[in-house]
Amino acid sequence: MSQANPVNEGLIHAWLDGQLPAEDVTRIEHLVATDSEWGAAAAEARGLVAASSRVLGALDDVPKVGQEKTRGREDEKTRGREDEKTSERRGKGGVRVWWRAPWMRAAAGIVLVVGVSSVVWMRRGDVVSDAALLKVDDAPAQDAIAEKRVESTAVSSPDSVAPRTLRAQTAAPGAPPAEMRQREADAVGAREIAKSVAEERKSTSDTSARGGAAVVAVAPPPVTTPPVVDQGSAIASTAGRSGAGGGRGGRPGRRVDSVAPGSGAGIGSGVTANALALEAKLLDSTSVDPRLAGCWAPVQTARQEGFARRDRADEQLALPPLMRFIGAVATDVAAAAPASPVPPPRSTAVQGAVQTRQASPAMAEAALMRTVVNATVTRIPVRDSAFVAEWIDANARRVATFTASGDTLRGTLQAVVGDSMQTSALLAARVRCMP
Amino acid sequence: MDDTERLFRTYHAPLVRYLTRRLGDRDWAEEVAQETFLRALRQSNLTNERAWIFAVATNLIRDEARKDARRRAHLSLLAAETRDAYEPAPDVALERAQEQAKARRALDVLPERDRNALLMREEGLDYHEIAEALDLAVGSVGTTLARARRRLVEAFEASKHKDAGAHDVAG
Numbered sequence: 385m386s387q388a389n390p391v392n393e394g395l396i397h398a399w400l401d402g403q404l405p406a407e408d409v410t411r412i413e414h415l416v417a418t419d420s421e422w423g424a425a426a427a428e429a430r431g432l433v434a435a436s437s438r439v440l441g442a443l444d445d446v447p448k449v450g451q452e453k454t455r456g457r458e459d460e461k462t463r464g465r466e467d468e469k470t471s472e473r474r475g476k477g478g479v480r481v482w483w484r485a486p487w488m489r490a491a492a493g494i495v496l497v498v499g500v501s502s503v504v505w506m507r508r509g510d511v512v513s514d515a516a517l518l519k520v521d522d523a524p525a526q527d528a529i530a531e532k533r534v535e536s537t538a539v540s541s542p543d544s545v546a547p548r549t550l551r552a553q554t555a556a557p558g559a560p561p562a563e564m565r566q567r568e569a570d571a572v573g574a575r576e577i578a579k580s581v582a583e584e585r586k587s588t589s590d591t592s593a594r595g596g597a598a599v600v601a602v603a604p605p606p607v608t609t610p611p612v613v614d615q616g617s618a619i620a621s622t623a624g625r626s627g628a629g630g631g632r633g634g635r636p637g638r639r640v641d642s643v644a645p646g647s648g649a650g651i652g653s654g655v656t657a658n659a660l661a662l663e664a665k666l667l668d669s670t671s672v673d674p675r676l677a678g679c680w681a682p683v684q685t686a687r688q689e690g691f692a693r694r695d696r697a698d699e700q701l702a703l704p705p706l707m708r709f710i711g712a713v714a715t716d717v718a719a720a721a722p723a724s725p726v727p728p729p730r731s732t733a734v735q736g737a738v739q740t741r742q743a744s745p746a747m748a749e750a751a752l753m754r755t756v757v758n759a760t761v762t763r764i765p766v767r768d769s770a771f772v773a774e775w776i777d778a779n780a781r782r783v784a785t786f787t788a789s790g791d792t793l794r795g796t797l798q799a800v801v802g803d804s805m806q807t808s809a810l811l812a813a814r815v816r817c818m819p
Numbered sequence: 820m821d822d823t824e825r826l827f828r829t830y831h832a833p834l835v836r837y838l839t840r841r842l843g844d845r846d847w848a849e850e851v852a853q854e855t856f857l858r859a860l861r862q863s864n865l866t867n868e869r870a871w872i873f874a875v876a877t878n879l880i881r882d883e884a885r886k887d888a889r890r891r892a893h894l895s896l897l898a899a900e901t902r903d904a905y906e907p908a909p910d911v912a913l914e915r916a917q918e919q920a921k922a923r924r925a926l927d928v929l930p931e932r933d934r935n936a937l938l939m940r941e942e943g944l945d946y947h948e949i950a951e952a953l954d955l956a957v958g959s960v961g962t963t964l965a966r967a968r969r970r971l972v973e974a975f976e977a978s979k980h981k982d983a984g985a986h987d988v989a990g
Contacts, residue, residue: 444836
């Protein structure tokens, strides 16, 4: 039968779409019911119709919630204006509601500001306690703290040879010239950073002084200690590091914990002594897996092509930059693995990038300023993971945790951290994978 | 209800959806839709409104694609801004973004005529309207749609498998 009536896909689709005249419908129905080839083709066509609809449905990116939010705000604004008018009218009529008085509004504003500030202040404590996500034995934790102090000391000595040693050590023998140049540039950046941090720390708190004193006692030899890494993770570390001595293991002189005046947009002038002191305090007071200690990476300039392109677009349009890339980070999974007997992941390469994006003033009218943390995962070794993005900005250390599984392990993980209005500068950041 | 309002109410939503799927940019789609309605209002009589509107919109995006890159850049920034305003859960956002990217890649694989026919059909245009809008024979619309659907699904599946394969290699 099918030889006499070869399967016509177009006809079947037209039939499924209800676009055939009645007589053709009867004929096709009969063919589908009696001829196995037609039946199979019809079944396949049904599947294609459904699947194509589903695929096209994935294209719909209609920001319903956002629209509602914006609309809600606009409604509120409109309502506010109407209320004002009503209030004025009432005022003219001699009846004025007491809570609409200007002084009452001012008082309410002050209360709001104080309330928000309190919440933000309380959150800092929460964030720091979140760092306890890293489950470590006491001894390694002590080591880590000691190592951190060592690093602080190394950092606070801008004239020390540590960064140079680092450069000499981390440059692979067969590294291409471009990579060498990058490392050189990073090392120069690290020295500048170290200098500024040293200046800051010299003038502030006794935190660094305490750290420095402790360091001298426990510091292992800076160069001779071999890092305890497997080969895979070493590759990962190399791939993941953004330079500037972002070494693994927190070995003295191998990296710079604090960052500062950066070359990235939005960094530099905003970095205050207070922020650095706070950062030092946070780092010193947090138990960190020694294998994680090297993950902190200083903020780098924007290297990502997408953001560079966006910046160029901003320039072309003569618009204020809507979003600004101000940070980068390197990490590796092996370093992030907990100090438990959990078997390490098969592969250990993950590159992370933490960015903060701030809204433009124009956007701020429509939405609260927010900080967005993106972790760009380029290679993921495990099926199900939790990712922890941590960063230090001018105000506090912050943590965002997000999970991914299966197919979602590739691409950009995004954690939107609300109410970070005060975030002004990213000092350091890292993304960890928690198998 | 005057003619303007009737046209807008009847065709705005499907047209914007069609254009958004076609362009991948909601703001741009809204802009093209508005221009389409403006042109429709200038017409004294439209025999087949829906086919005419979709045909004009399709022609407009074809023209627009050739010019005004700066405006597109601006709109994409605004679109990103809008997207940022609704804060979906991170994993949900990621999955959606990935699915959307795959769907976009799959759609881009199709020839323009197949793509337009498929998107118009998704918006409920019948075969006569699609034929009129795209200057096709009515009898060939079914074949066009069958081919478009098959290619779209195959490209989408291939994209998924490619990603899975790359993932395995990475692992």
